[in-house]
Amino acid sequence: MNTRNGPPKDVPGLFRFVQEFGGRKYKAFMQPELSKKYDELKFNAEARELNLSNALDISLRISPESLERLVQYNRHILLAMSDEDCMEEFGESLSSESKEGLLFMMHQCCKVVLNIQQALGKELSVLMQKSFISSNMDGENESSRLNESEALKILTKRFATSLEILSNSRKTPQKPLHVSLEYDDGKKEKSLLTLRAIDVALELANQLQRCPFKKELSDELETRHHQELIVERDKKNLSPVNWSEQFEQAGLKNLPIE
Incomplete structure (x- = not known):
């Protein structure tokens, strides 16, 4: 939760917080710049x-x-x-x-x-x-x-x-890092790590009632996708995920450090 006094502060280019009607919690939304980046990544388009x-x-x-x-x-x-x-x-x-x-x-x-x-x-x-x-x-x-x-x-x-x-026939690029997602109905799909990073950052913003720190986001992603981001990369002798690079590609480079 937000441990600071007062409402969560909007972060330019990342998130804005809107107080829920009749409640004390705030709902996080993407700022237009991040929403635009999200769509560009999702549809592999400019x-x-x-x-x-x-x-x-x-x-x-x-x-x-x-x-x-x-x-x-x-x-x-x-x-x-x-x-x-x-x-x-x-x-x-x-x-x-x-x-x-x-x-x-x-x-x-x-x-x-x-x-x-x-x-x-x-x-x-x-x-x-x-x-x-x-x-x-x-x-x-x-x-x-x-x-x-x-x-x-x-x-x-x-x-x-x-x-x-x-026509929903636009293909996502194969070279960037992907992670697997599984839904409650059993459906499975692959997601760009950069796209997943935005989704999880938004989730954390709502849970914490503030903009998440970079370390919080990278730790959360490595926890949720431990097999792909840690275990499999170790087996293949690949270097750890370069989170600075991933966050920059996702439009999240301005997340606070602490």
Whole structure:
């Protein structure tokens, strides 16, 4: 448990703590930076490829009929008008539920566009020869260093990876260290050690009610996966796991030492 006075402190780039409703305990959540790293490791993909797959996924979940009404009949205008003006102009007004649904759909559409821009903007600007797109992407100008052929190859690969993510056919790399997991239902699978480190670090953050120390996390991982991380490596005369390297790859290098 947290032995310090006061609530657990958020750790930038790692964890944030939110007090549970009606209780004294806090629930740990990954900060956006760690969550992004987790997804990159889980899907063996870069953030831009994940953004594209997310945009494609969201686009399929939005009702085409709702989009058609929004686009063809300009129903977004109703959001900017009072109920009286709506009745006078269109003979109808939107209910609270309709307004919420319309705003949510528009928000989802914005997410699709933003994710596409973040995933494809720089390379797509080369193919379209539109410099204004790249100039607004993260303040960088990477497109100026690409030719059309290079940009096309990057976009093709990015689309292929995104489709693999959506179809759950994306393979994890074989070279990095893996550990075995077994669930209550008997299901077994392999997990990247770096991915497992994040999962266990989150568990410890909730148990301890603070960010775990590096030694606490490495000890816990070696206890849970003693056979693979200790016994089997000793049999093969392999050096001990380089935890500094593993934590850096997992985005956990800023865990406190003590």
